[in-house]
Amino acid sequence: MNALLAVFRYEMRKSLTAGRVAWWFVLAAFPVTITLLSRWVQSNEGQIKLADRDSFWSVLLYVAVPCMCCAMSALLTAGPAIATELEQRSWIYVATRPHGIAWLLLGKFFVATAWAFTAAVAATSLSVLFVNAPAPYTLWSGILKLSGLAAPAYSATYLLLGAIFPRRSMVFCVMYTAGVEVLLGSFPAIINRITVQYRLRSLLTCWLPLSDDLRNSTALQYTVGSNSPASHILWLASITIGFILLAVLMTRLRQFTTATESDL
Amino acid sequence: MTSMISLQNVTRLYGTVLGVNDISLELPRGAYGLLGPNGAGKSTLLNLLIGQLRPTRGVVEVLGMPPRNNPTLMRKLGFCPSFEGMYASVSGLDWVTFLLQMQGRRPAAARLRAIECMEQVGMQDAMQRPIATYSRGMRQRTKLAQAIAHEPELLILDEPFSGLDPIGRAQMTDLLRSWIQNGRSLIIASHVLHEIEALTQSFLLISGGRLLASGTAEEVHELLFHVPAELLLRCTKARRIAALALQNGLAEAASITPSPNNQIDSKTEHDLLRIETRSAEQLAKSLMEWIPAEHAVVLEMRTADDSLQSLFNSLMKIHRGEV
Numbered sequence: 144m145n146a147l148l149a150v151f152r153y154e155m156r157k158s159l160t161a162g163r164v165a166w167w168f169v170l171a172a173f174p175v176t177i178t179l180l181s182r183w184v185q186s187n188e189g190q191i192k193l194a195d196r197d198s199f200w201s202v203l204l205y206v207a208v209p210c211m212c213c214a215m216s217a218l219l220t221a222g223p224a225i226a227t228e229l230e231q232r233s234w235i236y237v238a239t240r241p242h243g244i245a246w247l248l249l250g251k252f253f254v255a256t257a258w259a260f261t262a263a264v265a266a267t268s269l270s271v272l273f274v275n276a277p278a279p280y281t282l283w284s285g286i287l288k289l290s291g292l293a294a295p296a297y298s299a300t301y302l303l304l305g306a307i308f309p310r311r312s313m314v315f316c317v318m319y320t321a322g323v324e325v326l327l328g329s330f331p332a333i334i335n336r337i338t339v340q341y342r343l344r345s346l347l348t349c350w351l352p353l354s355d356d357l358r359n360s361t362a363l364q365y366t367v368g369s370n371s372p373a374s375h376i377l378w379l380a381s382i383t384i385g386f387i388l389l390a391v392l393m394t395r396l397r398q399f400t401t402a403t404e405s406d407l
Numbered sequence: 408m409t410s411m412i413s414l415q416n417v418t419r420l421y422g423t424v425l426g427v428n429d430i431s432l433e434l435p436r437g438a439y440g441l442l443g444p445n446g447a448g449k450s451t452l453l454n455l456l457i458g459q460l461r462p463t464r465g466v467v468e469v470l471g472m473p474p475r476n477n478p479t480l481m482r483k484l485g486f487c488p489s490f491e492g493m494y495a496s497v498s499g500l501d502w503v504t505f506l507l508q509m510q511g512r513r514p515a516a517a518r519l520r521a522i523e524c525m526e527q528v529g530m531q532d533a534m535q536r537p538i539a540t541y542s543r544g545m546r547q548r549t550k551l552a553q554a555i556a557h558e559p560e561l562l563i564l565d566e567p568f569s570g571l572d573p574i575g576r577a578q579m580t581d582l583l584r585s586w587i588q589n590g591r592s593l594i595i596a597s598h599v600l601h602e603i604e605a606l607t608q609s610f611l612l613i614s615g616g617r618l619l620a621s622g623t624a625e626e627v628h629e630l631l632f633h634v635p636a637e638l639l640l641r642c643t644k645a646r647r648i649a650a651l652a653l654q655n656g657l658a659e660a661a662s663i664t665p666s667p668n669n670q671i672d673s674k675t676e677h678d679l680l681r682i683e684t685r686s687a688e689q690l691a692k693s694l695m696e697w698i699p700a701e702h703a704v705v706l707e708m709r710t711a712d713d714s715l716q717s718l719f720n721s722l723m724k725i726h727r728g729e730v
Binding site: 145146148149150153156157160231232233234235236237238239240241242243246395398399 | 457458459460461476478479481482484485486488490491492493494496497501505506508509510511512513514517553
Protein backbone atom coordinates (compact mmCIF):
# COMPACT_ATOMS: atom_id res chain seq x y z
CA MET A 144 0.00 0.00 0.00
CA ASN A 145 2.98 2.28 0.66
CA ALA A 146 4.00 1.73 -2.92
CA LEU A 147 0.56 2.59 -4.27
CA LEU A 148 0.39 5.78 -2.23
CA ALA A 149 3.91 6.64 -3.33
CA VAL A 150 3.04 6.17 -7.00
CA PHE A 151 -0.17 8.17 -6.63
CA ARG A 152 1.53 11.08 -4.89
CA TYR A 153 4.51 10.98 -7.22
CA GLU A 154 2.48 10.70 -10.42
CA MET A 155 0.14 13.42 -9.24
CA ARG A 156 3.07 15.75 -8.59
CA LYS A 157 4.62 14.80 -11.90
CA SER A 158 1.40 15.44 -13.76
CA LEU A 159 1.00 18.91 -12.27
CA THR A 160 2.55 20.55 -15.28
CA ALA A 161 1.36 23.73 -16.94
CA GLY A 162 0.21 21.77 -19.98
CA ARG A 163 -1.74 19.23 -17.98
CA VAL A 164 -3.38 21.91 -15.83
CA ALA A 165 -4.29 23.85 -18.97
CA TRP A 166 -5.94 20.74 -20.40
CA TRP A 167 -7.85 20.30 -17.14
CA PHE A 168 -9.21 23.84 -17.45
CA VAL A 169 -10.11 23.31 -21.11
CA LEU A 170 -11.96 20.09 -20.32
CA ALA A 171 -13.74 21.61 -17.33
CA ALA A 172 -14.61 24.72 -19.32
CA PHE A 173 -16.05 22.79 -22.24
CA PRO A 174 -19.41 21.85 -20.60
CA VAL A 175 -19.67 25.32 -19.09
CA THR A 176 -19.17 26.88 -22.50
CA ILE A 177 -21.76 24.59 -24.06
CA THR A 178 -24.19 25.43 -21.27
CA LEU A 179 -23.68 29.16 -21.72
CA LEU A 180 -24.05 28.86 -25.50
CA SER A 181 -27.30 26.94 -25.05
CA ARG A 182 -28.63 29.59 -22.72
CA TRP A 183 -27.65 32.26 -25.22
CA VAL A 184 -29.40 30.39 -28.05
CA GLN A 185 -32.46 29.95 -25.87
CA SER A 186 -32.52 33.62 -25.01
CA ASN A 187 -32.46 34.46 -28.73
CA GLU A 188 -34.58 31.64 -30.13
CA GLY A 189 -37.01 31.32 -27.23
CA GLN A 190 -37.04 29.32 -24.04
CA ILE A 191 -37.54 25.55 -24.03
CA LYS A 192 -40.85 24.39 -22.59
CA LEU A 193 -40.61 23.94 -18.82
CA ALA A 194 -41.50 20.23 -19.12
CA ASP A 195 -38.65 19.61 -21.54
CA ARG A 196 -35.97 21.61 -19.72
CA ASP A 197 -34.95 18.78 -17.42
CA SER A 198 -34.54 16.41 -20.35
CA PHE A 199 -32.63 18.98 -22.36
CA TRP A 200 -30.13 19.82 -19.63
CA SER A 201 -29.82 16.20 -18.52
CA VAL A 202 -28.88 15.04 -21.99
CA LEU A 203 -26.66 18.03 -22.70
CA LEU A 204 -24.70 17.74 -19.48
CA TYR A 205 -24.56 13.96 -19.80
CA VAL A 206 -22.92 14.29 -23.22
CA ALA A 207 -20.67 17.16 -22.14
CA VAL A 208 -19.49 15.87 -18.76
CA PRO A 209 -19.28 12.08 -18.39
CA CYS A 210 -19.04 11.39 -22.13
CA MET A 211 -16.73 14.20 -23.22
CA CYS A 212 -14.99 15.72 -20.23
CA CYS A 213 -14.37 12.46 -18.31
CA ALA A 214 -13.58 10.35 -21.35
CA MET A 215 -11.20 12.91 -22.84
CA SER A 216 -9.42 13.52 -19.56
CA ALA A 217 -9.03 9.78 -18.97
CA LEU A 218 -7.79 9.35 -22.53
CA LEU A 219 -5.17 12.06 -22.12
CA THR A 220 -3.88 10.71 -18.80
CA ALA A 221 -4.39 6.95 -18.82
CA GLY A 222 -3.88 6.30 -22.55
CA PRO A 223 -0.17 7.14 -22.67
CA ALA A 224 0.55 5.91 -19.12
CA ILE A 225 2.79 3.07 -20.24
CA ALA A 226 4.08 4.65 -23.43
CA THR A 227 5.49 7.68 -21.59
CA GLU A 228 7.36 5.47 -19.12
CA LEU A 229 8.82 3.47 -21.98
CA GLU A 230 9.66 6.52 -24.05
CA GLN A 231 11.32 8.23 -21.09
CA ARG A 232 12.97 4.90 -20.27
CA SER A 233 11.97 5.32 -16.66
CA TRP A 234 10.11 1.99 -16.84
CA ILE A 235 13.07 -0.08 -15.74
CA TYR A 236 13.44 1.64 -12.37
CA VAL A 237 9.88 0.72 -11.43
CA ALA A 238 9.98 -2.69 -13.10
CA THR A 239 12.86 -3.72 -10.83
CA ARG A 240 10.83 -3.07 -7.67
CA PRO A 241 8.59 -5.68 -6.05
CA HIS A 242 5.26 -5.62 -7.93
CA GLY A 243 6.50 -2.30 -9.31
CA ILE A 244 4.55 -2.38 -12.55
CA ALA A 245 1.29 -3.35 -10.88
CA TRP A 246 1.62 -0.48 -8.41
CA LEU A 247 2.60 1.88 -11.19
CA LEU A 248 -0.43 1.02 -13.29
CA LEU A 249 -2.75 1.19 -10.31
CA GLY A 250 -1.29 4.52 -9.25
CA LYS A 251 -1.61 5.93 -12.74
CA PHE A 252 -5.19 4.67 -12.89
CA PHE A 253 -6.07 6.59 -9.73
CA VAL A 254 -4.31 9.68 -10.99
CA ALA A 255 -6.21 9.52 -14.30
CA THR A 256 -9.46 9.00 -12.42
CA ALA A 257 -8.71 11.91 -10.11
CA TRP A 258 -7.97 14.28 -12.98
CA ALA A 259 -11.10 13.19 -14.85
CA PHE A 260 -13.42 13.30 -11.88
CA THR A 261 -12.21 16.64 -10.54
CA ALA A 262 -12.67 18.16 -14.00
CA ALA A 263 -16.17 16.68 -14.06
CA VAL A 264 -16.97 18.09 -10.61
CA ALA A 265 -15.77 21.54 -11.60
CA ALA A 266 -17.58 21.41 -14.94
CA THR A 267 -20.86 20.18 -13.47
CA SER A 268 -20.83 22.55 -10.52
CA LEU A 269 -20.23 25.56 -12.73
CA SER A 270 -22.60 24.47 -15.49
CA VAL A 271 -25.48 23.90 -13.09
CA LEU A 272 -25.22 27.54 -12.02
CA PHE A 273 -26.25 28.59 -15.51
CA VAL A 274 -28.94 26.05 -16.37
CA ASN A 275 -32.59 26.96 -16.06
CA ALA A 276 -33.68 23.47 -15.04
CA PRO A 277 -36.44 23.06 -12.48
CA ALA A 278 -34.37 20.63 -10.38
CA PRO A 279 -30.74 21.71 -10.62
CA TYR A 280 -29.62 19.69 -7.59
CA THR A 281 -30.98 16.45 -9.07
CA LEU A 282 -29.18 17.30 -12.27
CA TRP A 283 -25.94 18.08 -10.43
CA SER A 284 -25.97 14.94 -8.28
CA GLY A 285 -27.04 12.72 -11.19
CA ILE A 286 -24.27 13.96 -13.48
CA LEU A 287 -21.71 13.62 -10.69
CA LYS A 288 -22.80 10.05 -9.98
CA LEU A 289 -22.44 9.23 -13.67
CA SER A 290 -19.05 10.96 -13.76
CA GLY A 291 -17.98 9.01 -10.70
CA LEU A 292 -18.56 5.85 -12.67
CA ALA A 293 -17.37 7.14 -16.05
CA ALA A 294 -14.00 8.42 -14.82
CA PRO A 295 -12.69 5.09 -13.47
CA ALA A 296 -14.31 3.04 -16.24
CA TYR A 297 -12.74 5.12 -19.00
CA SER A 298 -9.42 5.34 -17.16
CA ALA A 299 -9.27 1.56 -16.88
CA THR A 300 -10.28 1.14 -20.52
CA TYR A 301 -7.60 3.50 -21.80
CA LEU A 302 -5.03 2.02 -19.44
CA LEU A 303 -5.70 -1.38 -20.94
CA LEU A 304 -5.49 -0.02 -24.48
CA GLY A 305 -2.18 1.61 -23.55
CA ALA A 306 -0.92 -1.74 -22.25
CA ILE A 307 -2.00 -3.59 -25.39
CA PHE A 308 -0.70 -0.94 -27.78
CA PRO A 309 2.14 0.89 -26.05
CA ARG A 310 3.26 2.10 -29.44
CA ARG A 311 0.80 4.73 -30.73
CA SER A 312 -1.40 4.30 -27.67
CA MET A 313 -3.17 7.61 -28.21
CA VAL A 314 -4.12 6.73 -31.77
CA PHE A 315 -5.64 3.45 -30.63
CA CYS A 316 -7.46 5.16 -27.77
CA VAL A 317 -9.00 7.72 -30.13
CA MET A 318 -9.91 4.95 -32.59
CA TYR A 319 -11.52 2.97 -29.78
CA THR A 320 -13.48 5.98 -28.59
CA ALA A 321 -14.80 6.80 -32.04
CA GLY A 322 -15.34 3.26 -33.22
CA VAL A 323 -16.53 1.47 -30.12
CA GLU A 324 -17.85 3.97 -27.61
CA VAL A 325 -19.48 6.39 -30.04
CA LEU A 326 -20.39 4.24 -33.05
CA LEU A 327 -20.94 0.82 -31.53
CA GLY A 328 -22.35 2.29 -28.32
CA SER A 329 -25.09 4.04 -30.29
CA PHE A 330 -25.79 1.05 -32.50
CA PRO A 331 -29.27 -0.33 -31.79
CA ALA A 332 -28.14 -3.91 -31.30
CA ILE A 333 -27.15 -6.18 -28.47
CA ILE A 334 -23.47 -5.57 -29.17
CA ASN A 335 -23.73 -2.04 -27.76
CA ARG A 336 -24.01 -3.57 -24.28
CA ILE A 337 -20.26 -4.13 -24.15
CA THR A 338 -19.62 -0.39 -24.12
CA VAL A 339 -19.28 1.96 -21.18
CA GLN A 340 -21.63 4.31 -23.01
CA TYR A 341 -24.50 1.84 -22.91
CA ARG A 342 -24.24 1.45 -19.14
CA LEU A 343 -23.93 5.18 -18.53
CA ARG A 344 -26.86 5.92 -20.80
CA SER A 345 -28.94 3.33 -19.00
CA LEU A 346 -28.08 4.93 -15.67
CA LEU A 347 -28.90 8.33 -17.14
CA THR A 348 -32.49 7.20 -17.59
CA CYS A 349 -32.56 6.00 -13.97
CA TRP A 350 -30.92 8.92 -12.20
CA LEU A 351 -31.73 12.01 -14.21
CA PRO A 352 -35.03 13.66 -14.88
CA LEU A 353 -36.16 12.90 -18.44
CA SER A 354 -39.50 13.56 -20.08
CA ASP A 355 -41.76 10.62 -20.86
CA ASP A 356 -41.54 11.43 -24.56
CA LEU A 357 -37.79 11.01 -24.45
CA ARG A 358 -37.91 7.88 -22.33
CA ASN A 359 -40.36 6.28 -24.75
CA SER A 360 -38.52 7.39 -27.87
CA THR A 361 -37.35 4.65 -30.24
CA ALA A 362 -33.76 5.88 -30.05
CA LEU A 363 -33.55 5.35 -26.30
CA GLN A 364 -35.53 2.12 -26.30
CA TYR A 365 -32.84 0.37 -28.34
CA THR A 366 -29.81 2.01 -26.82
CA VAL A 367 -30.48 1.78 -23.09
CA GLY A 368 -30.98 -1.24 -20.84
CA SER A 369 -33.98 -1.85 -18.66
CA ASN A 370 -31.94 -3.61 -15.93
CA SER A 371 -31.67 -2.21 -12.43
CA PRO A 372 -29.11 0.55 -11.76
CA ALA A 373 -27.23 -1.89 -9.50
CA SER A 374 -26.62 -4.25 -12.40
CA HIS A 375 -25.20 -1.43 -14.53
CA ILE A 376 -23.01 -0.26 -11.65
CA LEU A 377 -21.82 -3.81 -11.10
CA TRP A 378 -21.02 -4.11 -14.79
CA LEU A 379 -19.04 -0.86 -14.78
CA ALA A 380 -17.20 -1.84 -11.61
CA SER A 381 -16.41 -5.22 -13.11
CA ILE A 382 -14.97 -3.84 -16.31
CA THR A 383 -13.00 -1.26 -14.34
CA ILE A 384 -11.40 -3.89 -12.12
CA GLY A 385 -11.16 -6.42 -14.94
CA PHE A 386 -9.46 -4.01 -17.33
CA ILE A 387 -6.93 -2.95 -14.69
CA LEU A 388 -6.10 -6.58 -13.95
CA LEU A 389 -5.82 -7.28 -17.67
CA ALA A 390 -3.52 -4.28 -18.12
CA VAL A 391 -1.31 -5.58 -15.29
CA LEU A 392 -1.34 -9.05 -16.82
CA MET A 393 -0.42 -7.66 -20.24
CA THR A 394 2.58 -5.82 -18.84
CA ARG A 395 3.68 -8.90 -16.91
CA LEU A 396 3.58 -10.95 -20.08
CA ARG A 397 5.27 -8.41 -22.30
CA GLN A 398 9.00 -7.93 -22.26
CA PHE A 399 10.22 -4.39 -22.22
CA THR A 400 13.98 -4.24 -22.27
CA THR A 401 16.60 -1.69 -21.38
CA ALA A 402 18.19 -2.12 -24.80
CA THR A 403 18.39 0.88 -27.08
CA GLU A 404 16.06 -0.84 -29.49
CA SER A 405 13.26 -0.95 -26.95
CA ASP A 406 10.17 -3.05 -27.45
CA LEU A 407 8.21 0.13 -27.67
CA MET B 408 24.96 -22.37 -0.75
CA THR B 409 23.14 -21.42 -3.93
CA SER B 410 24.98 -19.72 -6.73
CA MET B 411 24.56 -16.02 -7.15
CA ILE B 412 23.94 -16.49 -10.85
CA SER B 413 23.09 -19.72 -12.60
CA LEU B 414 22.59 -19.86 -16.35
CA GLN B 415 21.91 -23.14 -18.07
CA ASN B 416 22.12 -23.13 -21.85
CA VAL B 417 20.52 -19.72 -21.98
CA THR B 418 19.69 -18.42 -25.42
CA ARG B 419 17.77 -15.29 -26.18
CA LEU B 420 16.58 -14.51 -29.67
CA TYR B 421 15.12 -11.26 -30.97
CA GLY B 422 13.27 -12.67 -33.91
CA THR B 423 16.10 -14.24 -35.86
CA VAL B 424 18.81 -12.15 -34.21
CA LEU B 425 20.81 -13.76 -31.43
CA GLY B 426 21.05 -11.66 -28.30
CA VAL B 427 22.61 -14.30 -26.10
CA ASN B 428 23.79 -17.62 -27.48
CA ASP B 429 23.77 -20.76 -25.35
CA ILE B 430 25.44 -19.40 -22.24
CA SER B 431 25.95 -21.69 -19.28
CA LEU B 432 27.67 -20.57 -16.12
CA GLU B 433 27.56 -20.73 -12.35
CA LEU B 434 28.83 -17.77 -10.40
CA PRO B 435 29.28 -17.79 -6.63
CA ARG B 436 28.68 -14.58 -4.74
CA GLY B 437 31.28 -11.92 -5.37
CA ALA B 438 32.17 -9.11 -7.72
CA TYR B 439 32.32 -9.71 -11.45
CA GLY B 440 33.00 -7.61 -14.45
CA LEU B 441 31.01 -8.28 -17.58
CA LEU B 442 33.14 -7.24 -20.49
CA GLY B 443 32.32 -7.00 -24.12
CA PRO B 444 32.22 -4.57 -26.99
CA ASN B 445 29.07 -2.67 -27.87
CA GLY B 446 26.44 -5.07 -29.18
CA ALA B 447 28.10 -8.05 -27.50
CA GLY B 448 24.96 -9.03 -25.64
CA LYS B 449 25.78 -7.48 -22.26
CA SER B 450 22.50 -5.61 -21.93
CA THR B 451 20.53 -8.66 -23.05
CA LEU B 452 22.29 -10.74 -20.42
CA LEU B 453 21.59 -8.12 -17.76
CA ASN B 454 17.96 -7.94 -18.84
CA LEU B 455 17.73 -11.70 -18.43
CA LEU B 456 19.25 -11.40 -14.96
CA ILE B 457 16.83 -8.72 -13.81
CA GLY B 458 13.87 -10.59 -15.28
CA GLN B 459 12.93 -8.08 -17.93
CA LEU B 460 13.49 -10.68 -20.60
CA ARG B 461 12.58 -14.35 -20.70
CA PRO B 462 15.18 -16.65 -22.21
CA THR B 463 14.07 -18.18 -25.48
CA ARG B 464 15.75 -21.34 -24.27
CA GLY B 465 17.44 -22.37 -21.04
CA VAL B 466 17.08 -21.49 -17.39
CA VAL B 467 18.13 -18.33 -15.55
CA GLU B 468 18.41 -18.19 -11.78
CA VAL B 469 19.59 -15.26 -9.69
CA LEU B 470 20.21 -15.80 -5.97
CA GLY B 471 18.54 -19.18 -6.42
CA MET B 472 15.34 -17.75 -7.88
CA PRO B 473 13.93 -17.28 -11.35
CA PRO B 474 14.08 -13.53 -11.93
CA ARG B 475 11.03 -13.00 -14.13
CA ASN B 476 8.17 -11.28 -12.25
CA ASN B 477 9.73 -12.20 -8.94
CA PRO B 478 9.04 -9.63 -6.19
CA THR B 479 11.16 -11.50 -3.64
CA LEU B 480 14.19 -11.21 -5.88
CA MET B 481 13.47 -7.57 -6.69
CA ARG B 482 13.90 -6.78 -2.98
CA LYS B 483 17.40 -8.23 -3.15
CA LEU B 484 18.45 -6.72 -6.44
CA GLY B 485 19.69 -3.26 -7.27
CA PHE B 486 19.92 -2.26 -10.90
CA CYS B 487 21.48 0.74 -12.53
CA PRO B 488 20.90 0.88 -16.30
CA SER B 489 23.27 2.45 -18.77
CA PHE B 490 20.79 5.10 -19.86
CA GLU B 491 19.30 7.83 -17.70
CA GLY B 492 15.52 7.60 -17.89
CA MET B 493 14.94 9.73 -14.83
CA TYR B 494 12.11 12.20 -14.37
CA ALA B 495 13.58 15.58 -15.13
CA SER B 496 11.06 17.65 -13.23
CA VAL B 497 11.59 16.13 -9.78
CA SER B 498 14.58 16.36 -7.49
CA GLY B 499 17.06 13.54 -7.15
CA LEU B 500 16.10 13.16 -3.50
CA ASP B 501 12.39 12.86 -4.31
CA TRP B 502 13.13 10.31 -7.01
CA VAL B 503 15.25 8.10 -4.77
CA THR B 504 12.65 8.47 -1.98
CA PHE B 505 9.91 7.43 -4.38
CA LEU B 506 11.80 4.35 -5.52
CA LEU B 507 12.49 3.40 -1.90
CA GLN B 508 8.80 3.66 -1.16
CA MET B 509 8.24 1.35 -4.10
CA GLN B 510 10.37 -1.11 -2.12
CA GLY B 511 7.78 -0.87 0.63
CA ARG B 512 9.49 1.62 2.92
CA ARG B 513 7.38 4.15 4.80
CA PRO B 514 7.66 7.75 3.57
CA ALA B 515 9.66 9.10 6.52
CA ALA B 516 12.06 6.14 6.58
CA ALA B 517 12.44 6.29 2.82
CA ARG B 518 13.26 9.98 2.98
CA LEU B 519 15.95 9.50 5.61
CA ARG B 520 17.53 6.60 3.76
CA ALA B 521 17.41 8.52 0.47
CA ILE B 522 19.24 11.47 2.07
CA GLU B 523 21.84 9.05 3.42
CA CYS B 524 22.37 7.48 0.00
CA MET B 525 22.54 10.78 -1.84
CA GLU B 526 25.21 11.89 0.62
CA GLN B 527 27.02 8.60 0.13
CA VAL B 528 27.29 9.22 -3.62
CA GLY B 529 28.38 12.81 -3.08
CA MET B 530 25.12 14.44 -4.06
CA GLN B 531 24.35 16.20 -0.78
CA ASP B 532 24.60 19.69 -2.27
CA ALA B 533 22.44 19.06 -5.31
CA MET B 534 19.91 16.51 -4.10
CA GLN B 535 17.09 19.05 -3.70
CA ARG B 536 17.51 20.38 -7.24
CA PRO B 537 15.44 19.09 -10.16
CA ILE B 538 17.18 16.31 -12.06
CA ALA B 539 16.94 18.43 -15.22
CA THR B 540 19.67 20.67 -13.79
CA TYR B 541 22.08 17.78 -13.10
CA SER B 542 25.24 17.13 -15.06
CA ARG B 543 25.79 13.69 -16.58
CA GLY B 544 28.00 12.66 -13.69
CA MET B 545 25.44 13.79 -11.13
CA ARG B 546 22.80 11.74 -12.87
CA GLN B 547 25.03 8.70 -12.84
CA ARG B 548 25.56 9.10 -9.11
CA THR B 549 21.84 9.58 -8.51
CA LYS B 550 21.18 6.41 -10.48
CA LEU B 551 23.66 4.59 -8.31
CA ALA B 552 21.97 5.98 -5.19
CA GLN B 553 18.63 4.48 -6.21
CA ALA B 554 20.31 1.15 -6.91
CA ILE B 555 21.98 0.86 -3.51
CA ALA B 556 19.33 2.61 -1.42
CA HIS B 557 17.37 -0.50 -0.48
CA GLU B 558 20.62 -2.31 0.42
CA PRO B 559 20.34 -5.10 -2.13
CA GLU B 560 22.32 -8.31 -1.94
CA LEU B 561 23.29 -8.04 -5.57
CA LEU B 562 24.02 -4.85 -7.40
CA ILE B 563 23.92 -4.93 -11.21
CA LEU B 564 25.42 -1.93 -12.96
CA ASP B 565 25.40 -1.31 -16.69
CA GLU B 566 28.18 1.07 -17.76
CA PRO B 567 28.15 3.05 -14.49
CA PHE B 568 31.26 5.08 -15.38
CA SER B 569 29.80 6.40 -18.58
CA GLY B 570 29.89 10.20 -18.64
CA LEU B 571 31.84 10.58 -15.42
CA ASP B 572 34.82 12.88 -15.22
CA PRO B 573 38.06 11.51 -13.71
CA ILE B 574 37.12 12.69 -10.21
CA GLY B 575 33.68 11.17 -10.57
CA ARG B 576 35.21 7.92 -11.78
CA ALA B 577 37.54 7.79 -8.82
CA GLN B 578 34.66 8.48 -6.41
CA MET B 579 32.50 5.85 -8.07
CA THR B 580 35.35 3.35 -7.96
CA ASP B 581 35.89 4.01 -4.25
CA LEU B 582 32.20 3.61 -3.57
CA LEU B 583 32.00 0.32 -5.42
CA ARG B 584 35.19 -0.92 -3.78
CA SER B 585 33.69 -0.31 -0.36
CA TRP B 586 30.53 -2.06 -1.55
CA ILE B 587 32.59 -5.10 -2.48
CA GLN B 588 34.65 -4.92 0.72
CA ASN B 589 31.45 -5.05 2.72
CA GLY B 590 30.89 -8.52 1.28
CA ARG B 591 28.14 -7.57 -1.13
CA SER B 592 27.86 -8.90 -4.63
CA LEU B 593 28.28 -6.90 -7.77
CA ILE B 594 28.04 -7.38 -11.50
CA ILE B 595 29.36 -4.50 -13.50
CA ALA B 596 29.08 -4.35 -17.27
CA SER B 597 31.43 -2.24 -19.28
CA HIS B 598 33.33 -2.15 -22.53
CA VAL B 599 36.21 -0.30 -20.90
CA LEU B 600 38.53 -2.79 -19.28
CA HIS B 601 40.50 -0.65 -16.90
CA GLU B 602 37.29 0.46 -15.23
CA ILE B 603 36.61 -3.12 -14.23
CA GLU B 604 40.21 -4.01 -13.51
CA ALA B 605 40.17 -1.36 -10.82
CA LEU B 606 37.33 -3.15 -9.06
CA THR B 607 37.65 -6.87 -9.58
CA GLN B 608 39.82 -9.56 -11.05
CA SER B 609 36.87 -11.83 -11.79
CA PHE B 610 35.22 -11.28 -15.07
CA LEU B 611 33.12 -12.63 -17.86
CA LEU B 612 34.02 -11.93 -21.44
CA ILE B 613 31.10 -11.82 -23.81
CA SER B 614 30.94 -11.18 -27.52
CA GLY B 615 28.45 -11.99 -30.23
CA GLY B 616 26.11 -13.23 -27.53
CA ARG B 617 28.59 -15.91 -26.49
CA LEU B 618 30.48 -16.21 -23.27
CA LEU B 619 34.09 -16.29 -24.38
CA ALA B 620 35.65 -16.85 -21.00
CA SER B 621 34.90 -16.52 -17.33
CA GLY B 622 36.76 -16.67 -14.06
CA THR B 623 39.67 -14.78 -12.63
CA ALA B 624 42.22 -13.10 -14.83
CA GLU B 625 44.66 -15.93 -14.04
CA GLU B 626 42.13 -18.61 -15.02
CA VAL B 627 41.51 -16.94 -18.30
CA HIS B 628 45.22 -16.54 -18.89
CA GLU B 629 45.54 -20.31 -18.58
CA LEU B 630 43.26 -20.61 -21.55
CA LEU B 631 45.80 -18.75 -23.56
CA PHE B 632 48.63 -21.27 -23.44
CA HIS B 633 47.65 -22.53 -26.84
CA VAL B 634 46.82 -19.16 -28.22
CA PRO B 635 49.45 -17.28 -30.25
CA ALA B 636 51.24 -15.02 -27.89
CA GLU B 637 54.13 -12.64 -28.13
CA LEU B 638 57.10 -12.83 -25.84
CA LEU B 639 59.40 -9.87 -25.54
CA LEU B 640 62.98 -10.19 -24.34
CA ARG B 641 65.48 -7.41 -23.98
CA CYS B 642 68.70 -9.39 -23.89
CA THR B 643 72.14 -10.05 -25.24
CA LYS B 644 72.59 -12.84 -27.81
CA ALA B 645 69.11 -12.23 -29.14
CA ARG B 646 69.91 -13.81 -32.53
CA ARG B 647 71.09 -17.05 -30.89
CA ILE B 648 68.00 -17.34 -28.70
CA ALA B 649 65.71 -16.63 -31.66
CA ALA B 650 67.47 -19.37 -33.65
CA LEU B 651 67.01 -21.85 -30.80
CA ALA B 652 63.31 -21.05 -30.53
CA LEU B 653 62.80 -21.49 -34.26
CA GLN B 654 64.89 -24.68 -34.44
CA ASN B 655 62.90 -26.26 -31.61
CA GLY B 656 59.59 -25.37 -33.22
CA LEU B 657 58.57 -23.17 -30.34
CA ALA B 658 58.40 -19.97 -32.36
CA GLU B 659 56.19 -19.07 -35.27
CA ALA B 660 58.26 -16.02 -36.04
CA ALA B 661 60.94 -13.91 -34.44
CA SER B 662 62.16 -10.39 -34.97
CA ILE B 663 65.01 -8.45 -33.47
CA THR B 664 65.15 -4.73 -32.94
CA PRO B 665 68.69 -3.64 -32.19
CA SER B 666 69.31 -1.25 -29.40
CA PRO B 667 69.90 2.27 -30.76
CA ASN B 668 73.68 2.24 -30.44
CA ASN B 669 74.25 -1.35 -31.40
CA GLN B 670 74.61 -3.89 -34.15
CA ILE B 671 72.42 -7.00 -33.96
CA ASP B 672 73.68 -9.81 -31.74
CA SER B 673 76.34 -7.90 -30.03
CA LYS B 674 77.60 -9.79 -27.06
CA THR B 675 77.28 -6.80 -24.77
CA GLU B 676 74.30 -4.77 -26.03
CA HIS B 677 70.70 -5.56 -25.22
CA ASP B 678 68.48 -6.00 -28.26
CA LEU B 679 64.78 -6.39 -28.26
CA LEU B 680 63.72 -9.89 -29.31
CA ARG B 681 60.09 -10.44 -30.18
CA ILE B 682 58.98 -14.07 -30.48
CA GLU B 683 55.57 -15.17 -31.69
CA THR B 684 54.63 -18.53 -30.27
CA ARG B 685 51.74 -20.95 -29.95
CA SER B 686 53.44 -22.65 -26.99
CA ALA B 687 54.05 -19.86 -24.58
CA GLU B 688 54.39 -22.14 -21.57
CA GLN B 689 56.89 -24.48 -23.26
CA LEU B 690 58.88 -21.59 -24.68
CA ALA B 691 59.09 -19.97 -21.27
CA LYS B 692 60.46 -23.20 -19.79
CA SER B 693 62.98 -23.63 -22.59
CA LEU B 694 64.18 -20.06 -22.24
CA MET B 695 65.00 -20.79 -18.63
CA GLU B 696 67.46 -23.41 -19.92
CA TRP B 697 68.82 -21.55 -22.97
CA ILE B 698 69.54 -18.26 -21.27
CA PRO B 699 72.11 -19.62 -18.74
CA ALA B 700 73.49 -22.10 -21.28
CA GLU B 701 74.21 -19.32 -23.77
CA HIS B 702 75.43 -16.93 -21.04
CA ALA B 703 72.88 -14.39 -22.24
CA VAL B 704 71.98 -11.42 -20.08
CA VAL B 705 68.30 -10.62 -19.89
CA LEU B 706 67.19 -7.20 -18.80
CA GLU B 707 63.53 -7.68 -19.42
CA MET B 708 61.19 -10.54 -20.27
CA ARG B 709 57.45 -10.14 -20.59
CA THR B 710 54.55 -11.09 -22.74
CA ALA B 711 53.49 -8.39 -25.13
CA ASP B 712 49.87 -8.93 -24.20
CA ASP B 713 49.62 -8.87 -20.46
CA SER B 714 46.67 -6.53 -20.22
CA LEU B 715 43.04 -7.51 -20.14
CA GLN B 716 42.58 -5.73 -23.41
CA SER B 717 44.97 -8.03 -25.23
CA LEU B 718 43.46 -11.03 -23.48
CA PHE B 719 40.10 -9.94 -24.73
CA ASN B 720 41.49 -9.40 -28.22
CA SER B 721 42.97 -12.90 -28.26
CA LEU B 722 39.73 -14.50 -27.17
CA MET B 723 37.86 -12.50 -29.77
CA LYS B 724 40.25 -13.82 -32.42
CA ILE B 725 39.50 -17.38 -31.34
CA HIS B 726 35.79 -16.69 -31.35
CA ARG B 727 35.94 -15.20 -34.83
CA GLY B 728 37.91 -18.18 -36.08
CA GLU B 729 40.89 -16.05 -36.93
CA VAL B 730 43.14 -18.29 -34.86
